[in-house]
Amino acid sequence: MSEFDLIRDYFHWQGAPDSVRIGVGDDAAILRLPPKRELVISVDTFNAGIHFPPETPPHAIGYKALAVNLSDLAAMGAEPAWFTLAISMPEANREWISEFARGMRELAQQHGIFLIGGDTTRGALSITVQVMGFVPTGGGLLRSAAQDGDLICVSGTLGDAAAGLAVVQQRLQMPVEAAEYCVRRLNYPTPRNVLAGVLGEYAHACMDISDGLLGDLGHILKASGLGARLDHACLPFSPALLQLPEEQRLGFALTGGDDYELLFTLPAEAFGQVQQAAGELGVKITAIGKMDKNQQGLLVNYAFSDKRRGYDHFSSN
Ligand code: ADP
Numbered sequence: 001m002s003e004f005d006l007i008r009d010y011f012h013w014q015g016a017p018d019s020v021r022i023g024v025g026d027d028a029a030i031l032r033l034p035p036k037r038e039l040v041i042s043v044d045t046f047n048a049g050i051h052f053p054p055e056t057p058p059h060a061i062g063y064k065a066l067a068v069n070l071s072d073l074a075a076m077g078a079e080p081a082w083f084t085l086a087i088s089m090p091e092a093n094r095e096w097i098s099e100f101a102r103g104m105r106e107l108a109q110q111h112g113i114f115l116i117g118g119d120t121t122r123g124a125l126s127i128t129v130q131v132m133g134f135v136p137t138g139g140g141l142l143r144s145a146a147q148d149g150d151l152i153c154v155s156g157t158l159g160d161a162a163a164g165l166a167v168v169q170q171r172l173q174m175p176v177e178a179a180e181y182c183v184r185r186l187n188y189p190t191p192r193n194v195l196a197g198v199l200g201e202y203a204h205a206c207m208d209i210s211d212g213l214l215g216d217l218g219h220i221l222k223a224s225g226l227g228a229r230l231d232h233a234c235l236p237f238s239p240a241l242l243q244l245p246e247e248q249r250l251g252f253a254l255t256g257g258d259d260y261e262l263l264f265t266l267p268a269e270a271f272g273q274v275q276q277a278a279g280e281l282g283v284k285i286t287a288i289g290k291m292d293k294n295q296q297g298l299l300v301n302y303a304f305s306d307k308r309r310g311y312d313h314f315s316s317n
């Protein structure tokens, strides 16, 4: 089986959108840009044994290689458009490639992003996906845009994927159902592109959480030139993680990776609207702290909320 057969069978998709004048098959793609939009581009490489355990099912590898890139577009408030795929693999195993392509394609169709080209080579298993999308001219959600007094918010729940990795690597034992849930969150993260519209309207700073909340929030603090207070009692956890001792759960959320949830800051008065809009889109969002120009760096265990008294108390501090 030649490289060309593989490309034709698995990576030359039918039903290209109008924006693709020339896609897979020529020396390069030619794309049509919509008016009043700016191009947003990101690339991520995925190496076997480093970015995913070698025994990960190919369907999940295909899914996740695209998902983490879609998450970068979501973090910018961008609308997905196209992507390229460079894949290096030790052998052309049709069953493997077919499953890989299916995982990738299912997610691509869900998000309206189209494969426009790539490269196929022999070597150690490595996948590079480059995504392209749009923001309105002058738009986009930056890490540097947080403001003093903003609420710090996250989507979904934290730490599941890190617990899932610990399960896969046999460092952690959980009840079967909880273990399966966490491994699924590791292999099939949900990129939160559905929030791009509402966050584009209300959020100040935004990024996705790929390396653990602490490090990633640090990027927003540094880029925005502000400190922050985080209330660890407010961090959102899945029922699976709530079964773990608190210290372990916090460790996964604060320093574990692979959540691919969004971390963003909002003016406090917008929180109710954003939470409701996100809820209607099926995504929970939680306020976990506050940007504070008088704080040096990040204060983590500052309990400035009382969950029993709810959000009002939280925002008045
Ligand atoms: P070139 O020699 O010009 O690099 P290739 O033989 O690598 O061309 O690729 C031929 C065509 O197939 C190009 O349009 C390229 O974008 C596309 N292509 C190659 N590999 C992939 C892939 N894994 N996914 C999508 N398109 C691919």
Ligand code: MG
Pocket: 118, 119, 120
């Ligand atoms: Mg090539």
